[in-house]
Amino acid sequence: MFILEKRPNPSRFWTGATPVLAVVLTMIAGGLLFAALGKNPFEAIRTIFLDPLIGDNAWYYRAQLLVKAAPLVLIAIGLSLGFRAGIWNIGAEGQYILGAIFGAGVGLWFYPSQHWYIFPLMIIAGGFGGWLWAMIPAILKTRFGTNEILVSLMLVYVAKNLLASMAVGLMRNPEGSGFPGSRDLSAYPSAANLEIFAGTGIHWGVVAAVIAVIASYILLQRHMLGFQIRLTGQAPRAARFAGVKPERLVVFCMGMSGILAGLAGMFEVAGPAGKISIDFASGYGFTAIIVAFLGRLHPIGILLAGLLMALTYVGGDIAQSNIGLPSAAIQAFQGMLLFFLLAVDLLSNYRIRFNLKEAH
């Protein structure tokens, strides 16, 4: 028989290898699932993972991968800072919505005048909206000791109702025949978050995501604050002795994740989504939690994980129309990815030893 033995330090090799192993295991288990559904598993896996990259029309899908990955990466980077320090912001979806509402609000306020400064103001407003929403659980935690997981999660539902109210009330398009939804910001040049290079899918949200990845890398590796974040996560008591003020860290981490989620929402509402609508929020804030863990809370890992998740979405939709896979099977496939990742994570913290005595 074998036993699990805790490693004194997490294995460097397995920390890097487990995500790859998880993807391979997901492909095998997913392939079995697809085969059970009567589809050719190789064709299904190829459609999901390769068609968006090198198949027909890949020029379009590659751009869409960036569009889909940008908000995930942006939000996940913010979340990873808190998660590393043991601060659990589960409400990024709400902060994403508030960022969109604030950003769109500024854009709609200036409509239809054209000024170069409208878009920059929207960016600031978007970040501010997300920050504001994240400050509620942060202040409640530091002042009254409430649980930030619950408060931030509950605020998602408040944000969703606020969004619905904006779409049918304050921000409703006056020329929209009474239908819910704001004006189309992507058709309003001063507020539109269009592609910077045509056909590449690179909009300002993609640029912001890349900047966030680099900044977070520098913060965590080279900066005192990054050290404090990592220390607090690994050894909270030691962090206290080292002079870390937990309240300030909570406010910083929640604030940063709120700002980045808010920015993601703002870039989305001004570009790909185009407008405030009742169901503008499509779960990026929650999917980003998966992305953060899939990327091992490491900036570069998150970048790759965001692209991988985007691939399963874009490829999943292609698989639906081209080979008739039901969307539930694709969701199960995405679920397997997280499951295997958490399962094989065991290998980086534990070593498998075969107990020879019992074998005899």
Place this chain on the structure above:
Amino acid sequence: MKRRTFLAGTAATAGLAASGAAFAADVTKAAYIYVGPVGDMGYNYQHDLGRKEMEKALGAKVKASIVENVPEGADAERVLTQLALSGNNIIFATSFGYMDAVLNVAKKFPKVKFEHATGYKRADNVATYSARFYEGRAVIGTIAGRMTKTNKIGYIASFPIPEVIQGINAAYIHAKKVNPKVEFKIVWVSTWADPAKEADAANALIEQGVDVIMQHTDTTAAMTVAEKKGVFAFGQSSNMAAAGPKAQLTAIVDEWGPYYTDRVKAVMDGTWKSMDTWGGIAAGMVTFAPFNKDMPEAVAKEANDLIATIKSGAYKPFTGPLNKQDGSVWLKDGEVADDGVIAGLNFYVQGIVGDIPK
């Protein structure tokens, strides 16, 4: 701006390739995108039944594919583009929120025909279609008014768009007509399909004394609650008797099959044109599930008579005298609301308590 021109160029070549492929194989490709799962046993399920009926009618000459669970917004635009790029000749977008995405993509693929359900924006290659669900609501309102004992009717509403407001008004007007004491309790759940929220709403309504439930959401959750709590309910979009064999009085059933067959056939024949179709009971787009056997004879007859007069065109559900909620006159005695007003309906009629969410 640059993006548009770039895409137009590539799209034109893609469009050519697509039509070339279609001629070569002599198969017309049709695609459908749904906002929810086809397994919702309601709205999306019914569209997919229509798709299957169309495939059956046209046989090997058509190849259809579907993409379900497509969120409205950026994802819809991507999926629509994907479907156009992969050579579909006609694409049906079956949810209201796909409207702008459909128009954006249609602009880039002038050769592909698009059909948008329940929307109001058209283009040369974008047609719209919907059913006069409110005619069905008039019938179930009549039944509800007769069947309620507590005189309280519950209404689970999704989003405050005209289609939903038409339904509330039509149901209320006709319930009130047969039972002046009737009272409507409306819950807005802000979702098309969320079984948990819909069930919560049904439970809350029943606690407030409601004994007949109507819904304008897509799942069978409320029907299941009604069955368990022993109250009546109406199926939405699809026959939901399986979820509530005792509870379901009848259901408004959407029949998309004949429309889908006609439109895909028009593409094959080269006669497809952009237009707006808004058919009701007379067109066979709005039909009813078999009536509950506990429904008294007289009520069933009254409902069937109403169906017959609407079908013959002798009666329109929005006929005066009708006042708006604030008491001002909407329609004078005998005056019939015109389609333009109905299509953009954004107010309650007199007697309904509460506000449309703003």
